[in-house]
Amino acid sequence: MRTFSIAGVAYQLCSFSTFCVLSVNVFGVQDAPKKPERLTANAVYGTPKIDGEIDDAWKNATAVEVKRIVKSETSVADAEVATGTVKLLWDKDNLYALWQVKDSKLSAKSDNPYEQDSIEFFVDELNERAGVYQKDDAQYRVSYEGKISGAGEGFKEENIKAVAKKIDGGYLIEMSAKLSFAKREGGTKMGLELQINDDPNTGARAGVTKWNHTENDSYQSTSDFGTVLLQAKSE
Numbered sequence: 001m002r003t004f005s006i007a008g009v010a011y012q013l014c015s016f017s018t019f020c021v022l023s024v025n026v027f028g029v030q031d032a033p034k035k036p037e038r039l040t041a042n043a044v045y046g047t048p049k050i051d052g053e054i055d056d057a058w059k060n061a062t063a064v065e066v067k068r069i070v071k072s073e074t075s076v077a078d079a080e081v082a083t084g085t086v087k088l089l090w091d092k093d094n095l096y097a098l099w100q101v102k103d104s105k106l107s108a109k110s111d112n113p114y115e116q117d118s119i120e121f122f123v124d125e126l127n128e129r130a131g132v133y134q135k136d137d138a139q140y141r142v143s144y145e146g147k148i149s150g151a152g153e154g155f156k157e158e159n160i161k162a163v164a165k166k167i168d169g170g171y172l173i174e175m176s177a178k179l180s181f182a183k184r185e186g187g188t189k190m191g192l193e194l195q196i197n198d199d200p201n202t203g204a205r206a207g208v209t210k211w212n213h214t215e216n217d218s219y220q221s222t223s224d225f226g227t228v229l230l231q232a233k234s235e
């Protein structure tokens with residue numbers, strides 16, 4: 001079947017004597033590039049001890065992968081960028097995360113915490129997906145050496161506990177972030193984003209991977225976070 005275009009209108013010869021209009025693009029407007037599908041992670045009910053040892057509580061949780069490359073922040077080859085897996089738990093006080101990051105060259109040379117090998121945990125407790133940070137939104141960061149930093153209206157340093165440990169081929173971080181606004185019950189959904197910053201030992205960040213959104217905007221806007229779903233406690 002033949003397709004041709006006149007003045008931005010695509011036609012197709014549908015049968016012997018009829019034309020079909022396939023698409024009209026008179027103003028040259030292109031479809032916006034498709035955003036990657038918004039991901040959901042399950043958080044299972046349970047309380048780990050934040051000490052860098054992998055408690056039994058983590059056995060019930062399934063891992064999500066932080067491996068979508070943020071192109072604007074990445075100058076090394078895709079295969080070189082640090083990636084990781086994250087498991088999530090919740091209880092009446094906290095959301096918990098266990099990170100296992102693959103990063104062969106560990107560095108905290110930069111004075112900027114986000115340029116050190118580190119993870120970032122972004123939470124929008126009320127799942128409002130606002131374009132700016134509000135009181136229930138926080139950005140938490142933990143370096144591979146366990147140094148805590150963060151920002152956003154809802155960020156309070158006393159709300160995060162984290163322990164970091166070197167493991168084969170990278171590092172592990174076990175952390176908790178206090179919940180103050182979300183309902184702590186099965187079925188609750190919150191906005192969540194996960195990010196890994198990678199310095200290939202040059203003193204500057206040369207790679208960023210994220211769980212959900214592939215732009216470097218999570219520290220400013222919660223609108224493209226993924227979703228975390230609290231699973232009901234099992235009886």
Ligand code: BGC
Nearest residue numbers: 114120150151195216218219
């Ligand atoms: C971003 C950096 C930004 C920093 C601010 C990070 O998540 O990747 O580009 O400067 O947050 O805290």
Ligand code: CA
Nearest residue numbers: 103105199200
């Ligand atoms: Ca590194």
